[in-house]
Amino acid sequence: MSWEDSVRRVTPYVPGEQPKVEGELIKLNTNEFPYPPSPAAQEAVRNSDIASLRLYPDPFCDPLRSELAKHHGLSPKQVFVGVGSDDVLSMAFLTFFYSDKPVLFADITYSFYDVWADVYRIPYELKPLDENLRIRKEDYLCDNGGIVIANPNAPTGISVSGDISVIEEIVRANRDSVVIIDEAYVDFGGVSALPLIDRYDNLLIVRTFSKSRAFAGMRIGYAMGNEKLIGYMNDVKFSVNSYTLNRPAIDYGVAVLKDEEYFKDTVAKVIKTREWTGKALSDLGFSVTDSKTNFVFASHRETDAEYIFERLKEKKIYVRHFKQPRIRNYLRISVGTDDEMKRLMEELKRILP
């Protein structure tokens, strides 16, 4: 017998590479925003008071929670804030998925879901996307211990449908389990399930500041749902770590959220560049999914994705390649600035036959 027999062994999530290479690099591998955070954040940094760091932050992150509630037309008790949406999702898994029945999610989706399920010993069942990489609604109309749907999905970029009817049907058919909709990318053209939260007490919507708010480094995520649902999440959170967000994150988060104009302008720019990128990739022989996110998901008709990935890396252009068999011939490419995407196309023209 050794201490190793009692270790909680898990296969961890592998985050996208944060390259430490010399010189200029084009980083299109972790879906960060290509523009800096709102100038309002800079202002908040200038106004920040180091002396206040002597004190613990608000354990409910109340200034940010209230601002988010105002922004979305909710009560602060309907909002939960965490250290990035990874923290929020992890807390949601720990809180809501506590039955013997399997939690359902797609075979191709955010690859952290099965890691949380494993670490918390939650049974789960993968529901294969159809041949067009779309979810099959019928797969989620059966007995289960919970449901998680990324909408729009990652890494495919595809949105469930043009309106919320499919999501509503799934939420309505599963009143006895919690349905989590991960809306990390919704601001780039997806359809939010937010209008449903006052009607369904089993719906939890999770969002992040890491993508459309250009704040991946600050680590802010949040969930919205019925007060009771959020209350249960807080009970679990306060049983693990009561002080999650630090004081600067709470203050800067409020500042960023208030700058709606910058948010809208920069998101529109990313959407425009995404459309340009999709078209340019198609012209080079890629088939590209209908992305509603800040990345494109593309597969070349002739050339192997891993080969392209390696050649781009040699040129210090980082994109993402997954080894999962169903998507091993795809590349997930974050939308960068116009100049970065032009450089990418120039390089691809040299690589492709």
Ligand SMILES: Cc1ncc(COP(=O)(O)O)c(C=O)c1O
């Ligand atoms: C679908 C999805 N959900 C959640 C996250 C986590 O984002 P964060 O923890 O930065 O909020 C990501 C990150 O890439 C994602 O793709």
